[in-house]
Amino acid sequence: VTQLVDSHCHLDLMDLTKFPGGIDGVIRRANEHDVDYFLCVAIHLNHVPQLISIADNYEHVFASVGLHPNETPDVVVTEAELVGLAQSDSIIAVGETGLDYYRSEGDLAWQQQRFRTHIAAAKQCGKSLIIHTRQAPDDTIQIMTEENASEVGGVMHCFTEDWTMAKAALDLGFYISFSGVVTFKNAKQVQEVATKMPLDRMLVETDCPYLAPVPFRGKPNEPAYTKYTAEHIAQLRGITYDEVAEATTDNFFSCFPKATRSAK
Ligand SMILES: [Zn+2]
Numbered sequence: 004v005t006q007l008v009d010s011h012c013h014l015d016l017m018d019l020t021k022f023p024g025g026i027d028g029v030i031r032r033a034n035e036h037d038v039d040y041f042l043c044v045a046i047h048l049n050h051v052p053q054l055i056s057i058a059d060n061y062e063h064v065f066a067s068v069g070l071h072p073n074e075t076p077d078v079v080v081t082e083a084e085l086v087g088l089a090q091s092d093s094i095i096a097v098g099e100t101g102l103d104y105y106r107s108e109g110d111l112a113w114q115q116q117r118f119r120t121h122i123a124a125a126k127q128c129g130k131s132l133i134i135h136t137r138q139a140p141d142d143t144i145q146i147m148t149e150e151n152a153s154e155v156g157g158v159m160h161c162f163t164e165d166w167t168m169a170k171a172a173l174d175l176g177f178y179i180s181f182s183g184v185v186t187f188k189n190a191k192q193v194q195e196v197a198t199k200m201p202l203d204r205m206l207v208e209t210d211c212p213y214l215a216p217v218p219f220r221g222k223p224n225e226p227a228y229t230k231y232t233a234e235h236i237a238q239l240r241g242i243t244y245d246e247v248a249e250a251t252t253d254n255f256f257s258c259f260p261k262a263t264r265s266a267k
């Protein structure tokens with residue numbers, strides 16, 4: 004049986020009026036496209052109770068706790084708050100956290116501090132990190148190194164940086180996840196990474212409702228579309244879709260040891 008994992012989705016941010024059948028419909032269409040597991044990622048602590056309730060309602064949905072790097076600096080989170088929220092069994096990861104110098108500007112010391120706090124919390128509760136990094140390769144790797152992020156590991160999600168950055172993250176023991184961006188015609192840099200990197204460290208994701216893959220580019224994205232990203236990566240690497248599906252699914256459970264894989 005071919006299985007995929009949507010390793011990064013935002014079910015709580017989807018405008019369910021645009022998706023027939025609500026979350027049930029979203030999950031059913033995903034299943035029809037081989038997507039059997041979902042990691043629903045937090046961007047704000049206020050969303051965590053809702054994420055936990057979705058994860059509790061759907062057996063194969065996992066959740067995370069975190070405050071997105073682009074949430075405004077006035078929202079402050081402590082290590083204790085993160086660790087406290089992470090106690091639920093449905094929470095398998097800490098994030099998304101990281102650095103985004105594309106969407107935030109000025110003195111970003113607050114963003115760097117927020118990232119360090121998340122790494123400390125992940126180490127404290129033994130749950131893997133979900134790292135968002137955009138146009139901040141050197142600082143991202145430096146903070147990961149200084150804070151010993153390798154101790155818990157995790158994933159560089161929706162990867163769009165270059166091979167040098169990919170290599171540095173792989174050297175720290177991290178996984179790399181590709182979204183629909185890898186299917187975009189002009190995304191040569193990401194495609195190069197998806198082609199060159201070891202398959203045993205790769206994950207796939209939608210990051211829905213954003214970034215729908217070709218042929219749905221610009222439309223609302225949903226977990227079912229993970230399949231189009233996996234198919235595109237298979238094509239880039241000259242291997243079968245099944246090989247990509249099997250590897251990325253196995254990798255997901257190695258990357259997130261707190262996620263339980265059930266017999267199907
Ligand atoms: Zn992100």
Ligand SMILES: [Zn+2]
Nearest residue numbers: 011044099210
């Ligand atoms: Zn995200």
